[in-house]
Amino acid sequence: MDLAFDVAGHGPPVLLLHGLFASSANWRRVADALAPARRVYSVDLRNHGRSPSSADMSYCAMADDVLRLIERESLERPAIVGHSMGGKVAMALALATPWAVGRLVVIDAAPQRGLEGWTQDLVQRGAAGAMLPDAGLPASALGHWMMPRLDAGDAYFDWRCRLGLVAPSLHELAGFPALLRCLSTPALLHAIVAGRSDCVRPPLAAAYQPMFPRTRIHLIEQAGHWVHADRPGELVARLEALLPATGRPAARPPALRTETLEKAR
Secondary structure, eight states: OOOEEEEEOSSSEEEEEOOTTOOGGGGHHHHHHHGGGSEEEEEOOTTSTTSOOOSOOOHHHHHHHHHHHHHHTTOSSOEEEEETHHHHHHHHHHHHOGGGOOSEEEESOOSSOOOHHHHHHHHHHHHHHHHSOOTTSOOOHHHHHHSOBGGGTBOSOOTTSOHHHHGGGHHHHTSOOGGGTTOOOOSOEEEEEETTOSSSSSOSGGGGTTTOSSEEEEEETTOOSOHHHHSHHHHHHHHHHHSOOOSSOOSSOOOOEEEEOOOOO
């Protein structure tokens, strides 16, 4: 599938993969901070943002989408940064095609089951029910999680998400492919874990084994699951330290451009 993406900057390539219900727009602040010393691709995964639709939301299919983007852009072992669902896509890509991935950073995501409660809530109540309170009842926890964080300048939820195609795969998206659980990679995995989130439990390297025996945990204690909205400065500082960069920033990064890869064969 041909994924839509934004790209800016010069230097070593970095791909940013968003989480469930989000889009490349959620990375705008982080991308702007990283672009002066890197070439940053903010990607829309399938059924999200401007990318095409598909009934298949498996992690293997989404990892293949990202691999096609890497090949089409002729990127040599780009760094991959993935949040939540995007983090699982990044891990699936690293396990299935380790030669295609350079530095690997996942944000509040682990190759284990999680977020079962709100995925079930969405299936039972629907998006509108999750966003609006019932008569005499408070809005669901999912509704609070999906609502835009206007004060932080970042929206949690992108309304271009094709919810009708995503919803049937929520149970699968809450887990990690069994096919990949038998694999292991010597690649170093940097896991940025949110201290106020339940997505990575225990918040230790053991959550990533045996698939990623070389895992380093970076805890941001005061962040919730949406780390790039809750603690953008801390997150950027961690990424600046972890990601490759040019010796000196470009004098003037090119203006952000939007592209969609040509149709796959």
